[in-house]
Amino acid sequence: MKNRQLLENIIHGIFFVLGMVTVGSVLLITVYLIISGLPAIKEIGLKEFLLGKTWASTASEPKYGILPFILTSIYGTAGAIVLGVPIGFFTAVYLSKMAPPKVKAVMQEAVSLLAGIPSVVYGLVGMIVLVPGIRELFNVPDGASLLCAIIVLAIMILPSIIKVSITALDAVPKEYEDASLALGATPIETYFRVSVPAAKSGIATAVVLGVGRAIGEAMAVMMVSGNAPNMPSLFQSVRFLTTAVASEMGYSSGLQRQALFSIALVLFVFILMINGALNFFLKGGKENNK
Amino acid sequence: MKGDISGRRRAYALAMKALMGISVILTASLVAFLLIYVLAKGFPHITWQLLSTKPSYLSDTVGILPDILNTVYVIIAALVFVLPLGVGAAVYLTEYASNKKVVELIEYAAETLSGIPSIIYGLVGMLFFCEFLGFQTSLLAGSLTLVIMNLPTVMRTAQESLKTVPQSYREGAFGLGAGKWRVIRTVVLPNCIDGVVTGCILSIGRILGESAALLFTAGFAHELNNIVEGLSHAGATLTVALYFYAKEEGEFEIAFAIAAILMILTVLINLLAAFAGKYFKRKNNI
Structure with missing residues (x-):
C-alpha cells in the first residue's frame, strides 16, 4: 500500500x-x-x-539607433490593420450571418488554407508579383518598400481576423437578433447594429491578434521590404524590428550582435504589451457574457 | 412592406451589402489566385531529378531531396518531444492541479508562448540550444526550438479532448479501486487520442511552414544524411531552402517548385485536419 x-x-x-x-x-x-x-x-x-535615427552597425564609427525600425514596425502594422481589418470584418459578418451553409463551409476552408500557407510563400509571391507591380504602378525605382510589406502583412492577418470574428459573431444569442427583427429592423441593420456590438470584444480580440501577427512576422517582410535602415516612408526600402534581427544575425559580432539582442528585447516588450491588451479584451468578453 | 422603409435605411442596407460582397469576393479571389498562381508557376519545375537528388556543383544541378528529408526529420524529432510534454501538461491541468493559481499561471504562460514571434524563438533557441547546451547549429537544436513553439498548441488540443472524457468514466474506475495513475493510463489517456491526433496535425502544419525560428538554429546546409546524422548536422528545411533560393540565389524556378510542394502539403494537411475533426465529432456523438 x-x-x-x-x-x-x-x-x-x-x-x-x-x-x-x-x-x-x-x-x-x-x-x-x-x-x-x-x-x-x-x-x-x-x-x-x-x-537614434541612424543605424550604421558596420560603419567605422558604428551608430545604433533603432527608431527607424520601431517606427517602421508601428507604421507597417498600422497599415496592415487599416487594410486588413475592414476586409476581414465584412467577410466575417457575411460568412457568419448571411452566407448559405455551403458557401460558409467552403470559405472557412479557404481561410484556413490562407492561414496555413508558409510565410516564405507569401514573401515569394510578393517578390515576384507585388514588387514589380508597385514599381510600375507608382513609377518608383524599387518596388520593395513599406507599402509592399503592408499589403503582404494585411493578407497574412486576414485569416486570424476572419476566424476569430466569425467565432464571436456566431456566439451572439439568436434572441437578440430575433428581438431586433421583431421590432422592425431590417436584417442588415440587425447584423451591424445588434450582432456586431454584441460581439465587439471578440472582434477586438481578432484585431489585437492581427496586430501581434503583423508585428512579429519576419520572413515574408524580409523578402519584400528592401531591408535598408531608412526612416519609414511608403515607397522607401525599410527595415522592421524583426527583419533587423534576422538580416544581420548571420554575420554579426561584438557590440553589433548584442545590439541585435537588444532589438529583440524591444520587440518582446511590444509583444508583451499586445498580450496584455489581449487579456484585457478576453476578460471584457467574459464579463459581458455573464 | 418595402414602402415602409425610408430611403436612408435602404441606402445603408445597400452600402453594407456592397461592402460585404466586395470583401468576400476579394478574400475568395485572393485564395484562388495564390493557389493557382503558385501551382502554375511551380508545378512545371517539379521534376524527378529535383526531388531525388542533392545540389551538385559538378553537374550544376539543384535537388531538394536533402531539404525534404530535413523537414521530415525536424517534424519527427519535434513531435517526439512535444507530444509527451504537451499531453503531460494537459493531464496535469485537467486531472491533478487543484490549485487555481497554478492552473492560471500555466495557462497564462501558454498564452504568452503562442504570442511570441518565431524570430524571437529562433534567437533564444540559438542562444540556449546551440550555444549554451552546445548542440551547434543543427536540426536537433531547430527541432527543440520548435518544441517550445508548438507546446501551447498540443497542450490546448489535448486539454480540450480531456475535458470531453465523461466524469463518470473516471468515477467508475475509481469505484473499482483503481489508483489515480491507473485511471489516467487506462481510462483518460485512451480517450484523448483525438486531441493528440489533432494537435499532431496542427503542429506538422506549423513546423512545415516555419522558417524564421529555424534560420539560426538549424542553418542552411543541403547535405544528404540519415536521421541520426541529420539531427546532429546543420540543414535547411523546405521553407528555409525556399528563402535561400529566392533571396540569396535568385533561383526563382526552384523557389516556386518548393512553394508549389509546400502549397500542396498545406492543402493536404488542412483537408486532413478537417476530416479528423469531422471523424472525431461523429465518433463522440455515438
Whole structure:
C-alpha cells in the first residue's frame, strides 16, 4: 500500500514538472532576452538606442539607433490593420450571418488554407508579383518598400481576423437578433447594429491578434521590404524590428550582435504589451457574457 | 412592406451589402489566385531529378531531396518531444492541479508562448540550444526550438479532448479501486487520442511552414544524411531552402517548385485536419 502511494506521488510530481515546462519556457525566453539584451542598451545608452535615427552597425564609427525600425514596425502594422481589418470584418459578418451553409463551409476552408500557407510563400509571391507591380504602378525605382510589406502583412492577418470574428459573431444569442427583427429592423441593420456590438470584444480580440501577427512576422517582410535602415516612408526600402534581427544575425559580432539582442528585447516588450491588451479584451468578453 | 422603409435605411442596407460582397469576393479571389498562381508557376519545375537528388556543383544541378528529408526529420524529432510534454501538461491541468493559481499561471504562460514571434524563438533557441547546451547549429537544436513553439498548441488540443472524457468514466474506475495513475493510463489517456491526433496535425502544419525560428538554429546546409546524422548536422528545411533560393540565389524556378510542394502539403494537411475533426465529432456523438 505504501509503495502504491509513493508511486502515485512520484507520478503526480512528473506531471507537475511537465505542466511547468511552459512556465519554464516563458521564463527562459524572458531571462535570456533580458540578459543578452541589456548590455548593449547600457553601452549605447537607452535614449540613444531607442530614439537614434541612424543605424550604421558596420560603419567605422558604428551608430545604433533603432527608431527607424520601431517606427517602421508601428507604421507597417498600422497599415496592415487599416487594410486588413475592414476586409476581414465584412467577410466575417457575411460568412457568419448571411452566407448559405455551403458557401460558409467552403470559405472557412479557404481561410484556413490562407492561414496555413508558409510565410516564405507569401514573401515569394510578393517578390515576384507585388514588387514589380508597385514599381510600375507608382513609377518608383524599387518596388520593395513599406507599402509592399503592408499589403503582404494585411493578407497574412486576414485569416486570424476572419476566424476569430466569425467565432464571436456566431456566439451572439439568436434572441437578440430575433428581438431586433421583431421590432422592425431590417436584417442588415440587425447584423451591424445588434450582432456586431454584441460581439465587439471578440472582434477586438481578432484585431489585437492581427496586430501581434503583423508585428512579429519576419520572413515574408524580409523578402519584400528592401531591408535598408531608412526612416519609414511608403515607397522607401525599410527595415522592421524583426527583419533587423534576422538580416544581420548571420554575420554579426561584438557590440553589433548584442545590439541585435537588444532589438529583440524591444520587440518582446511590444509583444508583451499586445498580450496584455489581449487579456484585457478576453476578460471584457467574459464579463459581458455573464 | 418595402414602402415602409425610408430611403436612408435602404441606402445603408445597400452600402453594407456592397461592402460585404466586395470583401468576400476579394478574400475568395485572393485564395484562388495564390493557389493557382503558385501551382502554375511551380508545378512545371517539379521534376524527378529535383526531388531525388542533392545540389551538385559538378553537374550544376539543384535537388531538394536533402531539404525534404530535413523537414521530415525536424517534424519527427519535434513531435517526439512535444507530444509527451504537451499531453503531460494537459493531464496535469485537467486531472491533478487543484490549485487555481497554478492552473492560471500555466495557462497564462501558454498564452504568452503562442504570442511570441518565431524570430524571437529562433534567437533564444540559438542562444540556449546551440550555444549554451552546445548542440551547434543543427536540426536537433531547430527541432527543440520548435518544441517550445508548438507546446501551447498540443497542450490546448489535448486539454480540450480531456475535458470531453465523461466524469463518470473516471468515477467508475475509481469505484473499482483503481489508483489515480491507473485511471489516467487506462481510462483518460485512451480517450484523448483525438486531441493528440489533432494537435499532431496542427503542429506538422506549423513546423512545415516555419522558417524564421529555424534560420539560426538549424542553418542552411543541403547535405544528404540519415536521421541520426541529420539531427546532429546543420540543414535547411523546405521553407528555409525556399528563402535561400529566392533571396540569396535568385533561383526563382526552384523557389516556386518548393512553394508549389509546400502549397500542396498545406492543402493536404488542412483537408486532413478537417476530416479528423469531422471523424472525431461523429465518433463522440455515438
